[in-house]
Amino acid sequence: MVPSSIRGPARSWPWGSVWLGLVPYALLPPAGVLGLQAWRSQSTGALRLGVSIGAVGLVAIVVVFHRLALADTRRLHRIRTVAAERLARLNADLTVANARLGELAVTDSLTGVANHRATVEAVDHEIERAERYAHPFALLVLDVDHFKAVNDAYGHAAGDESLRELCEVVEGCLRSGDTLGRWGGEEFIIVMPELVGHDAFAAAERVRAAVDRHRFGSGGGSHLTCSIGLACYPTDATGRDQLIALADGALYTAKRLGRNKVCSAIGSRLLPPMPALAPRDGHRTGDGRADAALTGTVEALVSLVAARDQYTGQHTQDVGGLAHRVALARGMTAPEAQMIGLAGRLYDIGKVALPDA
Structure with missing residues (x-):
């Protein structure tokens, strides 16, 4: 015998209710x-x-x-009606609660933007879409400059409010299909579909400039800036981890160039970190901070060359390596050879015009 749940609802005789009433x-x-x-x-x-x-x-x-x-019968009907209305209200409340839970699962509780998990899913989704439909996209890693100073000067509550304001400013620069997510701390990731090259750089620059112009409410109108690293898929990377690592490396380059800047992944992909200066004849070539400052300055200038022109950046790296090897072949000490290598890496610096601002 076929169950009634499979047969479907039984047909009711059209005059059934009349006959039942006459029983x-x-x-x-x-x-x-x-x-x-x-x-x-x-x-x-x-x-x-x-x-x-x-x-x-x-x-x-x-x-x-x-x-x-x-x-x-009327009493039972009223009870049934009240129960049905209550059940409908409970179902509506449950729907709202489930929607809220779903929102909390993908939303950062402090800023209201996508959390780390949702950001990873957004990047994976864009990679899948890019592979299926050949649509590229840009990934930006944004970090607030000197954010620790805000927390130290005005307190963590002011710092939290600054992050919320920052997200509002950044979202005002994004399109409806872009995704802003909090990666951790004061670092954020922006996924921008259909943007590569100069268009992606221009979009990142609009975000940077908007943050630079904004006066934040914490500290009576404090001024904050941000540094942004940019990488594009699939021109710069073919996987999520590699793409984020390249954008993060570009962010580090922007920090080395003085912060409040946008840098693409070209420079960080071409240039490895410079080694620290070694002691000469048992003594330091100078104060440790001075050595680090010298090396960092050279790295920043060379990174600028690479960010402006990929070929010149590679040539600068080759000249620096060649100068270092020649110096060692000429019998110079390791510190002296490193100084020669640093000088060699500045060989092409004059080929790039520095902006006025």
């Missing part, structure tokens, strides 16, 4: 016939009276029973 009155015709027969027969008056009273009583019982049944 309580089924005894009325027999009662009427009995009374009529008693009156027409040659029965005694007492018998006629008794039959009549019985027929009337039977009719009264049927009517009263039916009225009680109708009242009980």
Whole structure:
């Protein structure tokens, strides 16, 4: 036998409700016939009276029973209606709660933008879309410059408010299809579909300039800047981790160039970190901070060359390496050879015009 859940709902006879309503009155015709027969027969008056009273009583019982049944039916209908309305409200509340839970699962509680997990999913989604439809996209890694100073000067509450304001400013520069996510701390990732090359760089520059112009409410209108690293898929990388690493390396280059800048992944891909200066004849070539400053300055200038022109950046690296090897071949000490290598890496610096600002 096929279960009713598979057969579907049974057909109801169109006159079924009418017949069900007449069931309580089924005894009325027999009662009427009995009374009529008693009156027409040659029965005694007492018998006629008794039959009549019985027929009337039977009719009264049927009517009263039916009225009680109708009242009980109405009561059950009201209970059912109230229960259905309550169930509908509970279902609506449950739907809202589930939507809220789903939102909390992908939203950063502090800033309201996508959290780390949702950002990873957004990057993976764009990579999948790029592979399927050959649509490239840009990935930006944004970091607030000197954010620790804000927390130290105004407190963590002011720092949290600054991050919320920052997200509002950045979102004002993005398109509807772009994704802004908090990667961790004061570092954010922006996924921008259909943008590569100069268009992606221009979009990143608009974000940087908007943050630079904004006056944040913490500290009575403090001024914050951000540095941005840019990498594009698939021109710069073919995987999520590599893409983020390249954008992060470009961000580090922007930091070395003085912060409040946008740098692409070219420079960080071509140029490895410079080694620290070694001691000469048992003594340091100078103060440790001065050595680090010198090396960092050279790295920043060379990174600028590479960011402006990939071929010149590679040539600068080759010249620096060649100068270092020649110096060692000429019998120079390791510190001296490193200084020569640094100088060699500045060989092409004059080929790049530095901006006025």
